[in-house]
Amino acid sequence: MEQPNIFTLQKDTSLLKKFSEIHNSIYANDGLSAQQALDEMLKVLFMKVFNRKLRKNWFWIDEKEYKECLDNNVSNDFTERTFELWEKSKKDFTDIFEPNEKIKLSLASLAFAVNKLQHIDFSDTTDAKGLAFQKFLASTEKADRGQFFTPEPVINFCVEFLQPKPHEKIIDPTCGSGGFLFSAYQYLSDNFQTSKQEIIPNLFGIDINKTIVKIAKMKLLLECNTNLNIVAQNSLEDLDELALSFGQQIENQMDIVLANPPFGTLGKITNEKLLRKYELGYKWQGENTNYFKTKTLHTGQTPEILFIERCLQLLKEGGRMAIVLPNGMFENPSLEYLRYFIKQKTKVLAVVNLPQETFIPFGTGVKTSILFLEKQTSQVLKTCEVSEPKVFFGRVTKLGYQGNKNGNPIYQKDEFGNLLKNKNKEPILEEDFSKIIQDYKQFQITNEIAIETENSFTFPVAELTGRFDFDYYAPQNRKLLNKLTSQNAVKLADLCEIVKIKSKKLSQANETVDYIELSDINTHSYEIINATSYLVHELPSRASYEVRENDILTAVAGNSIGTNKHATALATKDYEGSICTNGFRILRNCKVDLYYLLYYLRTEMFLKQVFMYRTGAAIPNISDYDLGRILVYLPEGKVLQEISEKVRYSFELRKQAKEEVEKIRIEF
Incomplete structure (x- = not known):
């Protein structure tokens, strides 16, 4: 057949399908990875785009050449014409192609791609070709775990x-x-x-x-x-x-x-040379509203921090x-x-x-x-x-898509489960x-x-x-703080000592100690239910604080802090001298009744403040400073005393229950 005239090409409504077919064919037949197949497909597309600039159409293949490529993997005319086009294309796109860069496709795959695209007019201004390519990329990138993809919504x-x-x-x-x-x-x-x-x-x-x-x-x-x-x-x-x-x-x-x-x-x-270009490449000192840049470079700075400054450098006033x-x-x-x-x-x-x-x-x-x-x-x-x-x-x-590896769209439905649609009769995303x-x-x-x-x-x-x-800054949290402040609530640090000094026992390598982890707490009964014996030199690195009788242990790290599974416990005489993880802080020498404070540490008033103050994505935690400024509501004396007595009585009942169980003997 005759070569197609580049100025009489046609609009194609199935471009997304063609893109997928070309990519899948390369991936299946040429032994390339999905990413390599995409890279080779891009070379073909750039040749197609560059071909528009030529007075003569070089991007075509006739039936005879196509058959030769598929059957014999050889076609001299097609090969010579196409590879000459590739060399010219590289010179036009020198910013993205190396001078010695080669096409790695088999001749059959190259012929397949050219055959699929040769009749499409890439200069047509009414065709959403970019959108088709974007949709093709979305499916390709998801399949390859989306290393450079930001969700469209x-x-x-x-x-x-x-x-x-x-x-x-x-x-x-x-x-x-x-x-x-x-x-x-x-x-x-x-x-x-x-x-x-x-x-x-x-x-x-x-x-x-x-x-x-x-x-x-x-x-x-x-x-x-x-x-x-x-x-x-x-x-x-x-x-x-x-x-x-x-x-x-x-x-x-x-x-x-x-x-x-x-x-x-x-x-x-x-890289020191690069770090010196940024104010944030240097260490800063200070606190609250008074920080200043020092003359000391960071030994390493995370890219996203430098990108913040670079973005600001690019912006005009x-x-x-x-x-x-x-x-x-x-x-x-x-x-x-x-x-x-x-x-x-x-x-x-x-x-x-x-x-x-x-x-x-x-x-x-x-x-x-x-x-x-x-x-x-x-x-x-x-x-x-x-x-x-x-x-x-x-x-x-609501993102409008599922938060799993597939990311499938989620659409709004009526009470009967039918899809809701907009004026264009398209389903409406749930977002x-x-x-x-x-x-x-x-x-x-x-x-x-x-x-x-x-x-x-x-x-x-x-x-x-x-x-x-x-x-x-969420309104419900601000309202809580305002209400507590109006009720003359007291900072936790003003009510008790927050122990942050490591135990001296940790210097005695061969001494045996009991060790308490976050998982050793029964979160419903405020009790330590287990401790594991270790030689000091065998302890985990997080082992930190020595426990005394009547200490309160409360969690400051872990996914459960600030939730109804937040770990808080009262240390009994049985655990005197134990060592606990630094995932706890110990509250000691309290100026308010122990049993009231123990109760308060399980209330929503406390847990919401912990959740508000906590930081960190991988392992959430609350700093000592923020723990110390958590507000503790102190009701009038009679109410506080009643709460304390009830909590104390619950501990006595549990102790009695354990003693009764231990008395049980079965003769055999």
Whole structure:
């Protein structure tokens, strides 16, 4: 047959299917991994895109050539034409292909791919080719555990939250497969009468992984039919070098930054030259609202912390950013200097907490939140127009997809189990991103939310302390603290000694001691029910504190702290001299009746405060400082005495019950 005319190609409505067929064929027949198959498929797609620039169509195969490739794995004309096209394509995309890079496909697979794509017009402006490629990528990335995938609902939420405008410059310094840039492009196309030619020059992306950059470029090339400002570089490196890659200045030039930086998996940045480029590459000292940068470099700093500063460096004054971060960034006491740094440089617009299952379909269960900021100088912050500026807090509980490895969509149903549909007769996702957006837009206008809920509330910026996490400022927790304060509740540290000094017994290596773990507590009866004997040198490293009779042990670490399974116990004479784990703190020399305090440590008043103060994703814990400032409600003397007597009596009854059981003897 004759070669197809490149200017009379046709629109294809089954492009998603074709993408999948090509990828699956390569994967099945060429012995490549799913990722390698995707990489080779991208080479074919870039050849197809470049072919548009040529006066003569080189991207085609006729029936005779196709049969030769499939039957004999040889076709001289097709091979010569296609590999010449590949060499020319590499020269056009020098930023993503090496000069000596080869096509690793068998001739049969290459012919199959060209045959599938040759009649499709990639320049057609009405066809959602980028969307088809995005859907194809979603299934491919999920199958490969989604190493560079951010869930689409999270991406779209961040973009709509920041409400980009035409001609605003938008950058993603960890762009992955281009999800944020693609969403921003769609948002601007849908909400403004703005042409592709006006939008595309204002979209910028950086990623360290060349394969991922190829994906991002292809996704937007297919949708926009023009080249993109996306480069394969380390976005933490020198800003001048990055500017050269883009051919324009980027520092302090961006209106919007969207980012989901890598965290928790890549280790720390230890390169001194790189660390010196960042204020957060240095150690900070201080406390509360008075931190300062020292002259001492960190020996290693986590990438996500440096990315926060890099994002701020990219933003112009008044620029806005959304960044997905692990919850430790919002709450861990050791990172209070980081939150101080952020408050000095920005106006905190919002914090939106995501459920733990958000990233499970894509390979990780890390708890995350989204931080929304506006870059401002201290002077601008001081002259803010709003008399009492507030921070918006939101919590997503319904993602619109299952929090398992499949991540299948979840749709709204009526009381009879029938799918609810929108005006376009499409099923409606079960999600609450939309409601949070609606609440935020109202907040932008009025500085308030009409009805505060457990999922949306505001909090005065002036009262924002050293933490940014949702639970810490949740209305129900603030109401509890206010009520306790109004009732003249007393701090726990003012009521008793909190033991934090390790036992001297731990220096006697061959002494035998009884050791108490968190699991040795009966959480329902306030009792220690077991202790295990060890030689001191055999004890776990967490063995710490020596127990005395009438000590109260209460848990400060573990998933159960602040829940109804929180471990608290009274030490009896039987456990005098035992050693307990540092997962407990010992309360000693109490100024209030022991049995009342024991009771209080099981009430919602106490547990809610622990849950509010606790930090850490892998192993939640509460710091000694926060434990000490937990408020203890002390009722009037008579009520307190009655509670104490009842708790004491319950211990006496249990003791009597044990004694009665021990008296039982069976003669045999």
